Amino acid sequence: MKKTGALLAAAALILSLGACQKDAVSNLSTEESRIYITDHDSTVNFSSYKTYSISDSVAVIDGNQSTKQLDEADAAYITAVKKYMDGMGYTQVTKNDNPDLGVDVSHIIKTSTGLISYPDYWGYYDYYYDPYYWGYGGYDYYVPYAYDVYTVREGALSIDLLDLKNAASTNKIKLVWTGVIRGEGIFNTSTADSQVKALFDQSPYLKTND
């Protein structure tokens, strides 16, 4: 009977030691949970662009509703984007000074399906961003590349570079670069700079000649 008890204890110990499983997601810190995705039009030579203008607020996309806002975190993102655009050699101008690139920053809460799907996001782009804002009312946006379809039930932040330099000659506003941040704790003033830095660091082809 003693031996049976000892064997039972040994078996229980073996199972308790060996049957556990490490959960991948719960072992991530907030920083580690985030991913930074970039995509661009490979036919574009970014050194052909010299100037940019950035929208003065962030588009908040919630379902099929879109509003503009500028809270502390939004301002931190816009400041960071300016910093790293300048770092890439671009010069900021007003939108009335014929910028080569337009920069939009979007805070996506959810799309109309309740999930974030980037093809959906681009499908509604002219709804979120009236081309009139950039001085090209009536033009269509054109996306020459496509991300893998990611769908999640949480927020994301997207930064888009638009080719305004060639809009008039092509009758469309082409997206030439997109950076997307996803994961936990995105909308945070203190980490906005480092998150934007990650997007620009992995896109060295954005560098233009001063």
Place this chain on the structure above:
Amino acid sequence: MKQFRIIIGAALLLVIGSTAASAQSGQLKLDLNYNYSLPLGSFKSDLINQGSGRGFSGSLQYGINNKWAAGLGVGFQDYYQKYPRAVYQLDKTQSVSAVLTNSIQVTPIMAKGTFMPMGGKGAVQPYISVGAGASLVDFKQYLGEFTSNSKTSASFVAQGGVGVNIPFGRLSASGIKIGADYNYVPYKNFGYNNLSSVNFHAGVFFPLR
């Protein structure tokens, strides 16, 4: 997968509980072991470069004679690896910066045979074993907190092992088992081609009535 492990564990405990280890010369023997696994080859270089102490194995074998036994072997091993943040090229124009995590659970179920050259005699009884069967593989790869690759599939597994049985006493049919197994698992998914490993194990063996 978790339910499956609980069922295996509960079944083994029930069997143990229902049979006193009476050290009789029973022909049906059960062993239950704690496993520490070291990935090998491209499993180590591409997926998991750390050892895993989260595993167990067991077998139920019938003594054909005093040197040979054959039966069924099962096991479970959890592998986990988190790589530091890096930039991965997803296609020609798309990049992602992420902490990449691999989470792999392997559950082999095998036909198994054991040869004991000393015929079950002696204070330390060496053995060699072979096994072959199927391994249920639950593979998940994460970029940050997002699943990028996920698949549950079955793969062939072949196993060769060596070790020793150390009976509790001169006439005891129960004892401690210590050994190592080489597991060949030719896993073919997501561009990976093997989940082979060496598993070191320590546990107990005992006869069933």
